[in-house]
Amino acid sequence: MGSLSVAVVGAETPGNVGTIARAMKNFGFSDLLLVDPPELDPDGEAYGFAGHAREDVLPNHEVLGFDDLVSEYYTVGFTAITGEDDGHPVRYPFKSPAELRDHLAGLDADVALVFGREGTGLSNAEFARIDEVCSIPANPDYPVLNLGQAATVALYELRELGLAEVHHPDRHIRADEAALGGLYDQFGTLLETIDHPPEKRAKTARLFRRLLGRAHPTGREVATLRGVLRGAMSAIERARDEE
Structure with missing residues (x-):
């Protein structure tokens, strides 16, 4: 570790x-x-x-x-x-x-x-x-x-x-905190963008953080999720521009 x-x-x-x-x-x-x-x-x-x-x-x-x-x-x-x-x-x-x-x-x-x-x-x-x-x-x-x-x-x-140092050949390399912090921020922005009920946003954000806390995503996994969220935000903005 x-x-x-x-x-x-x-x-x-x-x-x-x-x-x-x-x-x-x-x-x-x-x-x-x-x-x-x-x-x-x-x-x-x-x-x-x-x-x-x-x-x-x-x-x-x-x-x-x-x-x-x-x-x-x-x-x-x-x-x-x-x-x-x-x-x-x-x-x-x-x-x-x-x-x-x-x-x-x-x-x-x-x-x-x-x-x-x-x-x-x-x-x-x-x-x-x-x-x-x-x-x-x-x-x-x-x-x-x-x-x-x-x-x-x-x-x-x-x-x-x-x-003691314990040898773990299958060590799981978790994404760094800066990358995860960016993902949490993007998720919070998404909740605002989709008009998720304001009174539920803090609870939903906590649940998302807990989920990732248990999963320990790798840097590549976090980057992929952030890409998905960026794509979702772009799609929402395009749809609104076309209205």
């Missing part, structure tokens, strides 16, 4: 960032991405909780915006609450961490494992822009996990991806 990074969005407690960095070090991950992070004082709790990760993982973190995160990486958002029904597609479908491990092992793409805020996790609006959702199995009577705990459990399950 390509690179595998860990992203933390909107963490409020520096100690949780340090805990996640420590779990990364435990299980073989080194690239830490932070979106809207708290202040990380070298003499504060983040570095205190990081253990030996204070020497490399934590100080080498990268700060970026959420827009850059979803445009540059294939993103997997983590939650313990799935909302797993067709009527609420923002968090559907989902994989368990074990299923995700096998899935990512053969994927040639730069992946970011995305964890949200302590109190609320990732928002529905953020989940709508995430490529895939992973649900951490938990007691349905109390599925809420601490941010640091959730990341530690997930990274433990995915440790084979961080601790």
Whole structure:
């Protein structure tokens, strides 16, 4: 697979960032991405909780915006609450961490494992822009996990991806995020052009993104789909000009 990074969005407690960095070090991950992070004082709790990760993982973190995160990486958002029904597609479908491990092992793409805020996790609006959702199995009577705990459990399950290089002769080379972003934009334009009901466009766009998130199209497949959409748009414009 390509690179595998860990992203933390909107963490409020520096100690949780340090805990996640420590779990990364435990299980073989080194690239830490932070979106809207708290202040990380070298003499504060983040570095205190990081253990030996204070020497490399934590100080080498990268700060970026959420827009850059979803445009540059294939993103997997983590939650313990799935909302797993067709009527609420923002968090559907989902994989368990074990299923995700096998899935990512053969994927040639730069992946970011995305964890949200302590109190609320990732928002529905953020989940709508995430490529895939992973649900951490938990007691349905109390599925809420601490941010640091959730990341530690997930990274433990995915440790084979961080601790050892696995040979996958049938590696699937997924299209890059820029090409996919262009395809999503074209699909959104098509929905507007065909007067798809405005109140349904956001949901339909999410479903389209989820579909491609599961399919992992290659660069050639994305180029073909974009060509089809361009052809459809041209045909619609010609038909309107002839009216």
